[in-house]
Amino acid sequence: MASRRSPTARHRRLVAELNRLRENSGLSRVEVAERIGSTDTTVWRYETGLTRPRPSDVSALTDVYGVTGEARDSLIQMAVEARRRGWWHPHRQALKPGFDSYIGLEAEASLVRTYEPLVVPGLMQTEPYARAVIEATSIVQTPSEVEETVSVRISRQELLHRPGDPIHLVAVLDEAVVRRQIGGRDIMSEQLEHLVRLGGLPNVEIRIVPFSAGAHAAMDGKFCLLSFPDPEDPDLLYLEQAASGLVPDDPNQVHRYTSMFGSLCDMALDTETSVAFIAQMARRFSSR
Template sequence: MASSVNPTVRRRRLGQELRRLREEKGMTAEEVADRLLVSQSKISRLENGRRSISQRDVRDLCGVYEVQDQHLVESLMQMAKESRQQGWWHAFGTLSPTYSVYIGLEADAISVRNYESLIVPGLLQTPQYAESVIRGMWPEASMDDVENRVGVRLRRQDRLHAKEKPLRFWAVLDESALRRVVGDRQTMREQLERLIELSHMPHVTLQILPYSVGSHPGMTGTFSVLEFDDPSDSTTVYIEGVTSDLYLEKHSDVQKYGVMYEHLRAQALNADETRKFIQDVIKEYAL
C-alpha cells in the first residue's frame, strides 16, 4: 500500500544531513568510500537523494563520522526506513526511477516554473490529450502502461486543485505546443479550452511564446524550476531526458536557469494576451 510519507523528500533530506555530518568531520566522499569499501559514486548518490538508502548504510556512515548522539542516529535510521516506503505513484505500476524522483519532488514543491517547447505541460493536460501524447512518445508501450502513465499524470494534477496550499504553477509554452496536432482536432480544441479554464485559477499563470518572438533562451530545451517551502530543500532545476533525467541544485546552475526563465516570461504574451491568442487558435481548429 502506498504511504502518505514522501520517500523522495525523505531521501533528499536524509542525504543533506549525511553530507553535513561528512563535512563536519572534514572528510571527502572519496575518503568515506575508501573506509566503507564502496564506490565514491554511491556516497554521492546517497547524499543527493537519488539512491535508496538503507538503515545499514546510515549506521555505517554514522560510525565513520563518529556520531555520538544516539538520538540523532535513530532519527536518521527512521528517515532511512521511511525513504524506502512507496509513494502514491507506485500504486500505478512500475515507473522509471528518474520519473519517480521527479513526482516526489513535485509533490512536495510549493511552486513550479515550467517551460515547454512542443507539448502542453502534464499538469495542464486533458485525459484525451495525455493519452495521445503518451502513445506517441512511447509507441511500444502496452495498453496497461499507457493507462498507468495517464493515471499518474492526472493524479499529479490534484496539486493544482488542493483546497490548502495548491501548487503555484507558472507555465511558458512555445506556440508549437498549440499548433502540433496531438490526437485529433477535437482533442486539441478541448485541450486549448482547458488551458483557458485553468489560466483563470489564481495560482496558475500561463503565457504563450509566439513564433514572432524569433530566437529565445528556451530553444536549448524544456526545463522546470521547483521551489520548496522547507528552507533546507534547495531549489532544483529538472531537465527530462530519454533514458535519464538531470537535476541541478548548484546555486550557479539554478541562478542561470532562473535568469533564462525571466527572459522567457518577458518575451512571452501576458496572461490576457495569451488567452486571446489561444481563443484564436481554437477557432482555427473549429473550421
C-alpha cells in the same frame, strides 16, 4: 494521493544532511565507517543517495556526529519517511527512467516553473490529449502500458487542486504548443479550453512566447524547475529526453536555467493576454 511528505524529497534532504554532518565533523568516510562498524563504500552510498539508510543506520551516524535531541529525532524520522513508497512506485516500469524520481520530488514542491516548446505540460493535459501524446511518443509501449502512463499523468494533477496547499505552477509555452493539432480538432479544442480554466486558478500562471519573439535562450528544449517550501531544500532542475529524465546535481546549472526562465518570462505575453490567445485558438479548433 501525493502529499508534501514525499519519500523521494525526504531522501534528498537526508543525503544533504549526512554530507553536511560528516564534513562538519572533519571525519573521513573510512573513520565514520569504522565507528559504525561498516565500510567506507556503504557510507559513500548513503552520501550519494545510492542506498537509503535504515533508521538504525542513521541513529548510529548521529551518535558519531554528536547529534542529539530534536535534531537527532528529525534525522531518524527522515530515514523512516525516505524508505516509504510513494503512490507512483508501482508504476515505475511504465515510466521513462528517472521520471519516478521527478514525480517524488514534484510531490513535495511548492512551485513548479516549466517551459514547453511543443506540447502542453503533463500537469495541465486533459486525458484524451495525454493519451494522444503518449501514444505518439511511446513507440515501444503496449496499450496497457500507455493507459498506465496516462493514469499516472492524470493522478499527478491533483497537486494543482490540493486542499489548502496546492502547488503553484508557472508554465511558459511556445506558441507552437497551442497551434499544433494533437489528437484531432475536438481533443485540441477541449485541451485549450482546459488551459483557459486552469489559467483562472490563483495558483496557475500561463505565459505564451509568441513566434514574433524570435530566437531565445531555451531553444534547446524543455525544462522544469522545482522549488520547495523549506528554504533548506535548494531548487532543482529536471531535464527530459526521449528515453530518460535527468536531475543535474549542479547549482550552476540550476542558476543558468533559472536565469533562462526569467528571460523567457520577459519575452512572453502577460498572463491575461496569453489566456485570451489560448481561448482564441480554442475557438478556431472548435469551428467547423
